[in-house]
Amino acid sequence: MNRQFLTFRYVLLIPLILLSLHVTGEEENRFMKRGEGLLEYGIFKIDLYRLSLYSEKESSEVDIYQGKKSSKLELKYERDIEKAYSNLGWVKGLEKNLGDKMGQYEDQLNWLKTNTPSVRKGDLLEISVETSGVSLKLNGTLLAQSNDIKLREIILLPWLGQNPVDDKLKRDLLGLK
Secondary structure: OHHHHHHHHHHHHHHHHHHHHHHHHHHHHHEEEEEEEEEEEOOOOEEEEEEEEEEEOOOOHHHHHOOOOOEEEEEEEOOOEOHHHHHHHHHHHHHHHHHHHHHHHHHHHHHHHHHOOOEOOOOEEEEEEEOOEEEEEEOOEEEEEEOOHHHHHHOOHHHHOOOOOOHHHHHHHHOOO
16 A cells, blocks of 8 residues: 555656756757856965856857857855945946946946845846847846847956956856866
């Protein structure tokens, strides 16, 4: 009797598992994983977060970092990070890439600062870039979205722009060993 009950439970779980694979499969068919890497900070190489980059299958490096094609960057945090430190990272990462043009993106930087959360170890922040706009999710919950074209053009620059926070990380994310 006990064995029949367990078999019955597994039979009920199979459709749920197949449904979750179907939903995941649609995204996998649309996106391919380009690469992954680890962002470390300081001379002691403190692990901050692991990144994974997904993009449409026919996307060039420029298509991705300028937001011309859909992509997704996932950040899996290795430690707690307060919002103020993340916001400082946005400023530094964008300044490296925008230089004198930084003032032209004040509204976009303010959007990033406003919508970037404090995170805890184990949290997953997802930055999705679509041709229609940008969204931020934390652990699967939508935090914010915008259809601002200028935001779409700059949001991935800190990691993938001409002057990334780490050249090796950029190569790893793009799958360029």
